[in-house]
Amino acid sequence: MIKFLVYVAIILTVLAIGYLVRVFELASALKGKKQEEVTDGDNRFMSKVMLTYLVVFFSFVIWVLWEFGPKLLPESASEHGIFLDKLFDFNMAIIWIVFVLTHTLLFYFSYKYYGRKNNTATYLPHNNTLEMIWTVIPAIVLAIIVIYGIKSWNKITADADPKTTIIEIYAKQFDWTARYAGKDNVLGASNYKLITSTNDLGMDTTSKEGFDDIIVKNEFHIPVNKEVEFKFRSRDVIHSAYFPHFRAQMNCVPGMTTMFHFTPIITTAEMRKKPKVVELMRGINQIRADRGDKPEEFNYILLCNKICGKSHFNMQMTIVVDTQEDYEKWLATKKPFLSKALIGSETPVIKTKEQLTEKK
Amino acid sequence: MSMDNLAHSNEHHTHDEHHHEEHHHEESFVSKYIFSMDHKTISRQFLITAVIMAVFAMLMSVLFRLQLAWPGEKFAIINALLGDKWGKDGILDPEMYMALVTIHGTIMVFMVLTGGLSGTFSNLLIPYQIGARDMASGFLNMLSYWFFFLSSIIMLSSFFIETGPASGGWTVYPPLSALPQAMDGSKLGMTFWLISMTFFIVSSLLGGLNYIVTILNLRTKGMSMTRLPLTIWAFLITAILGVLSFPVLLSAALLLIFDRSFGTSFYLSDIYIGGQALEQTGGSPILYQHLFWFLGHPEVYIIILPALGITSEIISVNSRKPIFGYRAMIGSLMAIGFLSFIVWGHHMFITGMNPFLGSVFVFTTLLIAIPSAVKAFNYITTLWKGNIRFTPAMLFAIGLVSTFISGGLTGIILADSTLDIQVHDTYFVVAHFHIVMGVSAILGMLAGVYHWFPKMFLRHMNKKLGYVHFWLTFISAYGVFFPMHFLGLAGVPRRYYTNSAFPMFDNLVELNVLITCFALLGAFAQIIFLFNFFYSMFRGPKSVQNPWNANTLEWTTPMAHTHGNWPGALPVVHRWPYDYSKPGKERDFVPQTIPLAEGEEDGGGH
Numbered sequence: 016m017i018k019f020l021v022y023v024a025i026i027l028t029v030l031a032i033g034y035l036v037r038v039f040e041l042a043s044a045l046k047g048k049k050q051e052e053v054t055d056g057d058n059r060f061m062s063k064v065m066l067t068y069l070v071v072f073f074s075f076v077i078w079v080l081w082e083f084g085p086k087l088l089p090e091s092a093s094e095h096g097i098f099l100d101k102l103f104d105f106n107m108a109i110i111w112i113v114f115v116l117t118h119t120l121l122f123y124f125s126y127k128y129y130g131r132k133n134n135t136a137t138y139l140p141h142n143n144t145l146e147m148i149w150t151v152i153p154a155i156v157l158a159i160i161v162i163y164g165i166k167s168w169n170k171i172t173a174d175a176d177p178k179t180t181i182i183e184i185y186a187k188q189f190d191w192t193a194r195y196a197g198k199d200n201v202l203g204a205s206n207y208k209l210i211t212s213t214n215d216l217g218m219d220t221t222s223k224e225g226f227d228d229i230i231v232k233n234e235f236h237i238p239v240n241k242e243v244e245f246k247f248r249s250r251d252v253i254h255s256a257y258f259p260h261f262r263a264q265m266n267c268v269p270g271m272t273t274m275f276h277f278t279p280i281i282t283t284a285e286m287r288k289k290p291k292v293v294e295l296m297r298g299i300n301q302i303r304a305d306r307g308d309k310p311e312e313f314n315y316i317l318l319c320n321k322i323c324g325k326s327h328f329n330m331q332m333t334i335v336v337d338t339q340e341d342y343e344k345w346l347a348t349k350k351p352f353l354s355k356a357l358i359g360s361e362t363p364v365i366k367t368k369e370q371l372t373e374k375k
Numbered sequence: 376m377s378m379d380n381l382a383h384s385n386e387h388h389t390h391d392e393h394h395h396e397e398h399h400h401e402e403s404f405v406s407k408y409i410f411s412m413d414h415k416t417i418s419r420q421f422l423i424t425a426v427i428m429a430v431f432a433m434l435m436s437v438l439f440r441l442q443l444a445w446p447g448e449k450f451a452i453i454n455a456l457l458g459d460k461w462g463k464d465g466i467l468d469p470e471m472y473m474a475l476v477t478i479h480g481t482i483m484v485f486m487v488l489t490g491g492l493s494g495t496f497s498n499l500l501i502p503y504q505i506g507a508r509d510m511a512s513g514f515l516n517m518l519s520y521w522f523f524f525l526s527s528i529i530m531l532s533s534f535f536i537e538t539g540p541a542s543g544g545w546t547v548y549p550p551l552s553a554l555p556q557a558m559d560g561s562k563l564g565m566t567f568w569l570i571s572m573t574f575f576i577v578s579s580l581l582g583g584l585n586y587i588v589t590i591l592n593l594r595t596k597g598m599s600m601t602r603l604p605l606t607i608w609a610f611l612i613t614a615i616l617g618v619l620s621f622p623v624l625l626s627a628a629l630l631l632i633f634d635r636s637f638g639t640s641f642y643l644s645d646i647y648i649g650g651q652a653l654e655q656t657g658g659s660p661i662l663y664q665h666l667f668w669f670l671g672h673p674e675v676y677i678i679i680l681p682a683l684g685i686t687s688e689i690i691s692v693n694s695r696k697p698i699f700g701y702r703a704m705i706g707s708l709m710a711i712g713f714l715s716f717i718v719w720g721h722h723m724f725i726t727g728m729n730p731f732l733g734s735v736f737v738f739t740t741l742l743i744a745i746p747s748a749v750k751a752f753n754y755i756t757t758l759w760k761g762n763i764r765f766t767p768a769m770l771f772a773i774g775l776v777s778t779f780i781s782g783g784l785t786g787i788i789l790a791d792s793t794l795d796i797q798v799h800d801t802y803f804v805v806a807h808f809h810i811v812m813g814v815s816a817i818l819g820m821l822a823g824v825y826h827w828f829p830k831m832f833l834r835h836m837n838k839k840l841g842y843v844h845f846w847l848t849f850i851s852a853y854g855v856f857f858p859m860h861f862l863g864l865a866g867v868p869r870r871y872y873t874n875s876a877f878p879m880f881d882n883l884v885e886l887n888v889l890i891t892c893f894a895l896l897g898a899f900a901q902i903i904f905l906f907n908f909f910y911s912m913f914r915g916p917k918s919v920q921n922p923w924n925a926n927t928l929e930w931t932t933p934m935a936h937t938h939g940n941w942p943g944a945l946p947v948v949h950r951w952p953y954d955y956s957k958p959g960k961e962r963d964f965v966p967q968t969i970p971l972a973e974g975e976e977d978g979g980g981h
């Protein structure tokens with residue numbers, strides 16, 4: 016019954032609009048004016064709307080900055096993130112200047128030069144000087160942006176120190192696994208054909224380098240002020256390992272290993288005390304309390320940033336940045352995955368190196 | 376009456392041999408309105424199909440915006456439209472969410488802004504503005520539309536299969552899209568997607584080749600390349616981009632079809648999924664991305680260039696001023712077109728591609744900013760000291776300049792590989808490309824619809840509804856996409872069904888509500904447009920021959936849909952199309968058909 020009434024209401028509304036338009040048409044036909052013609056009055060009115068829009072738009076922009084600016088990510092927790100943020104601010108400054116300038120001109124000109132019947136536009140087909148100016152100036156500015164950007168890029172993507180701690184991040188639908196290379200700092204061999212329910216990463220039980228490898232889920236720890244090299248792999252589809260607080264990201268591509276290295280500079284405990292983070296978490300926990308959720312503490316998060324299937328939105332792992340001491344303590348509590356009990360009990364086990372190398 | 380006028384005109388043997396017999400017989404309803412080979416009818420077919428597809432795509436965006444703003448809330452409309460399978464109790468299913476996002480993107484990018492925009496305006500304006508009777512091949516042109524129609528139908532029909540439509544994002548990266556085990560959308564839905572896109576590519580190639588040949592060969596007497604309106608230049612470059620890049624997409628799709636159905640491993644290697652290790656090894660998913668973006672990047676220019684061309688024309692006509700820097704505008708179109716082929720890698724900075732290659736792409740990508748800046752400044756200068764007439768089309772054109780600038784500027788962030796590390800695949804990207812190519816191209820398309828509606832349907836659209844439509848659309852577009860940048864800067868990834876799995880995003884809920892409210896306002900504004908569009912088609916006030924006092928040739932045709940466009944001889948062109956407010960002239964416009972006065976210089980020839 017209610018549905019029926021809704022349909023009736025919709026039909027009546029459409030009819031009413033139709034009639035209103037018809038009445039409007041007849042009325043303007045009676046007055047003998049062509050409604051489609053743009054009059055000086057229309058132009059004057061629209062020019063004022065243009066100017067109003069400029070003001071309202073800029074106010075909106077400022078309001079959004081004011082309201083949501085403080086809710087963005089806290090300061091970078093990695094070394095390279097600091098200069099990445101600086102580069103961002105530099106580019107952003109240029110963008111804001113051009114944005115404000117061009118929009119002011121665009122809407123101000125639209126306001127100022129509205130059409131009047133007895134007015135004539137200025138015939139100005141081109142002007143080489145002007146055109147030269149706005150080709151050369153952007154070219155120079157962009158050259159600076161390019162050079163600054165590529166310099167930073169080269170710095171970030173330069174090879175890691177060979178002694179850097181190696182951690183493998185292994186992605187699958189829909190979780191992450193971290194594998195520590197252990198004392199020898201070399202990851203043991205693995206093969207996707209060896210994957211079983213107990214051997215999630217397909218570790219080769221004959222690869223000596225892998226005997227000391229430690230595998231963790233849900234949460235992994237890294238030491239502060241020490242470079243870490245991440246090696247990314249994926250089991251099924253493309254995932255992307257995104258560490259927003261560290262300004263780091265790399266895709267995990269099945270069939271190949273990708274890499275990214277960075278140095279964390281703020282421990283989780285220190286970050287939780289930063290005024291901005293305290294403020295952020297206060298706001299978040301306020302919202303959570305209103306919803307009836309339990310409060311949360313700040314955590315560094317690894318999340319998936321490449322569409323990977325149904326639960327793409329909930330593929331996460333907590334990262335804890337520890338002091339060196341705490342990190343070592345934590346690592347000592349973890350046992351290598353291939354403990355004696357497991358070696359030999361796993362099936363299928365590829366015995367010879369030859370069979371393994373066949374794969375690549 | 377149209378047929379008779381044309382049938383025995385003497386002139387039509389001189390310029391248009393391609394156009395013989397068909398005027399001599401009466402056309403049936405089918406050949407006139409359905410399988411028509413007339414560029415005007417085909418253009419209207421493209422437009423109406425695109426409008427309908429846009430309605431579907433917009434509706435999809437409303438559904439997923441509801442989910443994003445109020446995750447877990449029940450909406451009767453979701454249940455009503457998607458049923459119990461995908462909208463149980465009015466809550467959107469996560470896989471359906473992905474499917475909606477995917478098909479929204481695909482329809483908007485391909486069906487609306489490529490097929491709809493180029494198909495409508497290239498078909499309408501190329502013969503009209505170059506002074507030709509029709510396209511070089513009316514038959515291929517007709518096929519182009521019907522392949523497009525077929526492709527649209529297949530795309531929509533994938534909503535009616537059990538496992539749902541493709542849902543791996545509009546870029547359909549394998550292995551996700553290649554493996555039916557990976558998600559439901561990669562089952563039959565993905566096959567539908569690939570078939571639909573194959574037909575779309577055929578349509579696009581048939582259309583594109585036709586546009587190029589027509590522009591190069593069928594220009595009327597006096598219509599040199601430097602007297603072409605900028606619309607035609609834009610359509611020409613667009614068509615060339617399409618012809619060069621769409622075949623690459625076809626090859627990408629073909630290899631994907633092989634991987635999906637015939638057990639090859641072009642894109643697959645070392646995969647364990649669904650409790651099983653796959654045999655395929657040696658392929659690379661990155662290969663697909665290279666192939667896809669080799670089309671994908673030119674594609675965004677295929678979308679935006681026609682809109683820029685339309686804007687150039689409309690801004691000039693309504694400022695009553697020549698477009699500033701006509702030659703620079705052509706040069707920048709060419710530069711953008713050329714550069715668009717060597718920047719695709721900027722979509723792949725963090726795929727594990729060699730970092731050195733990344734820096735090359737940074738350089739080429741940022742180069743595009745130069746011709747784009749030239750265009751923006753030229754538009755603004757065209758307004759300067761103009762005598763601006765605010766038709767609805769003009770408002771949309773000005774809106775385009777604004778969104779083209781603000782969207783282009785954030786591109787500077789994304790083109791910088793270093794910064795891309797942080798914002799790649801976040802909402803910052805979504806905001807960027809929606810403003811710069813989505814909103815801009817839609818504003819350009821709507822500008823074109825308002826401006827050439829009198830040519831297409833011989834009537835005017837309602838001006839006041841047009842004003843309301845523009846302001847609501849423009850305000851809601853910025854209302855949606857400006858705050859969206861902040862989601863990205865807060866680290867929110869795109870294509871998340873809900874952000875509630877992460878406490879760190881809890882304080883951004885309000886932002887999502889704000890965005891959805893503007894999205895709903897935007898959707899409402901389009902209802903006004905739809906009403907105005909369909910109502911005016913039949914009941915709008917009749918237009919005069921040259922309602923905007925414009926110079927280009929289409930306004931010299933009679934106010935009837937004459938087969939062959941001009942009843943008598945083809946017009947002869949004597950000047951460039953931008954002689955507005957030229958000093959010493961009686962009126963503030965001088966149509967291209969008026970001969971140069973003695974000693975008068977042609978504007979385009981500087």
